[in-house]
Amino acid sequence: MDTITLTLGIIVGVFVGSTAGYLGSIMVSRRMALVGDALSHVALPGLALGILFNFNPFIGAFSFLATTVIVTWYLQKSTTLSVEAIIGVIFVLALSIGILITPKVDLLEALFGDISKITLMDTVITVLVSLFVILVVKKIYEKLIIGMISKELAVANRIKVESINLIYLLLVATIVAVGIKEVGTLLVGALVIVPAAAAKNISSTLSGYSLMSAIFGLMSAVSGVILSIYVNVPAGPLVVIVGTVIFAGSVAINSFSKRVKTKRASTA
Amino acid sequence: MTDVGRGQTESSSHSQIESNNMLVVSGLGVTSQNKRVLEDVSFKVKKGTSLAVVGPNGGGKTTLFRALLNLIPYTGTIKWNDEVRIGYVPQSLVSTDLPILVEEFLRFKRRTNYEACLSSVGLDKAILRQSLGSLSGGELQRVLIAWAIVDNPSVLLLDEPTSGVDIGAEEPIYEKVNHLKREAGITVLLISHNMHVVMHYSDYVLALNKDVLFYGDTKSLTHSQLLSIIFGSEFALTEEEHYKE
Numbered sequence A: 001m002d003t004i005t006l007t008l009g010i011i012v013g014v015f016v017g018s019t020a021g022y023l024g025s026i027m028v029s030r031r032m033a034l035v036g037d038a039l040s041h042v043a044l045p046g047l048a049l050g051i052l053f054n055f056n057p058f059i060g061a062f063s064f065l066a067t068t069v070i071v072t073w074y075l076q077k078s079t080t081l082s083v084e085a086i087i088g089v090i091f092v093l094a095l096s097i098g099i100l101i102t103p104k105v106d107l108l109e110a111l112f113g114d115i116s117k118i119t120l121m122d123t124v125i126t127v128l129v130s131l132f133v134i135l136v137v138k139k140i141y142e143k144l145i146i147g148m149i150s151k152e153l154a155v156a157n158r159i160k161v162e163s164i165n166l167i168y169l170l171l172v173a174t175i176v177a178v179g180i181k182e183v184g185t186l187l188v189g190a191l192v193i194v195p196a197a198a199a200k201n202i203s204s205t206l207s208g209y210s211l212m213s214a215i216f217g218l219m220s221a222v223s224g225v226i227l228s229i230y231v232n233v234p235a236g237p238l239v240v241i242v243g244t245v246i247f248a249g250s251v252a253i254n255s256f257s258k259r260v261k262t263k264r265a266s267t268a
Numbered sequence B: 001m002t003d004v005g006r007g008q009t010e011s012s013s014h015s016q017i018e019s020n021n022m023l024v025v026s027g028l029g030v031t032s033q034n035k036r037v038l039e040d041v042s043f044k045v046k047k048g049t050s051l052a053v054v055g056p057n058g059g060g061k062t063t064l065f066r067a068l069l070n071l072i073p074y075t076g077t078i079k080w081n082d083e084v085r086i087g088y089v090p091q092s093l094v095s096t097d098l099p100i101l102v103e104e105f106l107r108f109k110r111r112t113n114y115e116a117c118l119s120s121v122g123l124d125k126a127i128l129r130q131s132l133g134s135l136s137g138g139e140l141q142r143v144l145i146a147w148a149i150v151d152n153p154s155v156l157l158l159d160e161p162t163s164g165v166d167i168g169a170e171e172p173i174y175e176k177v178n179h180l181k182r183e184a185g186i187t188v189l190l191i192s193h194n195m196h197v198v199m200h201y202s203d204y205v206l207a208l209n210k211d212v213l214f215y216g217d218t219k220s221l222t223h224s225q226l227l228s229i230i231f232g233s234e235f236a237l238t239e240e241e242h243y244k245e
Helices: A003-029 A031-039 A043-052 A055-078 A083-101 A105-112 A120-149 A151-156 A160-181 A188-202 A206-231 A233-267 B061-068 B102-107 B116-118 B125-129 B137-149 B167-184 B195-201 B223-230 B233-244
Strands: B022-032 B035-046 B050-056 B075-080 B086-089 B153-159 B187-191 B202-211 B212-216
Touching: A003 A031, A003 A120, A003 A160, A003 A188, A031 A043, A031 A055, A031 A083, A031 A160, A031 A188, A043 A055, A043 A083, A043 A105, A043 A160, A055 A083, A055 A160, A083 A160, A083 B086, A120 A160, A120 B116, A151 A160, A151 B086, A160 A188, A160 A206, A160 A233, A188 A206, A188 A233, A188 B022, A188 B116, B022 B061, B022 B187, B035 B075, B035 B187, B035 B202, B035 B212, B050 B061, B050 B195, B061 B153, B061 B187, B061 B233, B075 B153, B086 B137, B102 B116, B102 B137, B116 B125, B116 B137, B116 B167, B116 B233, B137 B153, B137 B167, B167 B187, B167 B195, B195 B223, B212 B223
Parallel strands: B050 B187, B050 B202, B086 B153, B153 B187
Antiparallel strands: B022 B035, B022 B075, B202 B212
16 A cells, blocks of 8 residues: 555544544444444445445445435334334345445445545545534534433424434444444444443543543554554454454453542441 | 414414413314314413412323424414523423433533532532432432532423422422422423322412313312312222322
């Protein structure tokens, strides 16, 4: 891999990792972690269509993700099914269709990403899309949190909970679509969930939690990209492994701080 | 007049409600999963008064609040006064496992008077650095009341605000609400199962069991009469004996 491709890969890692981590802090708190993971697989058929008909796979992936989000949102409103159940159904269908129609030669790249194929255009799109996603999330962040704490409380404060939720899920779909090139459809969901889960273990404030999620996301993505050069394997699995190591560290810190607190309480 | 119907309002009348009324509900009906949950409910709430909503479990109390907050479709009319600013205190929170400090939660309101609001519900500002999830039931309810009053609401809707609160901690919460009603002229709508609270802290009672069992002045009833209206005379007599003991 040449220096330019590596630089582009790192830039994409910085933006996708931190944005996915920031978005994930909301998803993990909403106990929707599995939704983030399953949602990412829905991109596969769209990606395949992009490869087959020679258009930007990001557009194909985003179209499928956005359609899934809107269908899920509508079914959740109009039926008694949970988001997990609805996405669970759509996810297996999308994964099956995706595996059937993706050309065999491109399947591995679609599933696990290929950092060496990131272009300058991909990088520019990723940076702009990430900045847009961060700006919109910042705008709706408080409303999302209040809706998460209590729907009634949110509605009484004139927050349109359903619309805010739809916007949020569309933002997740957007960042998943841009993250596919680096991490692949199978693992991009982990970039949303793992950093946030690690941050939740060691955070006591909301601001600290969202910041740590973004930092852990950035660290996982960038380290994964750099490591992939040395071990010559796709960056996707490495990004997830680094994220999981951070998560394990956070579990250890959490358990250590609990032990210290208990010791202090018993000696006081 | 503020008509908050969700497109299923039977009447589209835009006549003014009397200025001394905060809320006028007429012919309210709610159907959920093909079952009638509320039927032909009508009542008024005067400004600066308190109305206790009582009734058996499943009688439609929380459904009424959900309709008043425009959370569910309904038939009939719900008319709030033009100047209404609703402060809502839920029974509990859906998620308290979020790492969020009380201070961060209160800051969402973008007001600077939250320390004064905490003090008005009897909480010290030290609680600001505590996590929302680490609070006791009583502390959480007081924080929720503080959150509701930060915007200077004209109406407080309290859905069983002391459920999950220790018995000893119940009374001070109602005392604080009563104080807010007296000092700030806030109108209070309160759901409660505690008849002692209803008799002591409400001006009017609305007893519901799908339709209206009783609506009127609290002082026109005895404790036993109220129980008899809600649960039948047999239960009321048993309860009365219990109180005598």
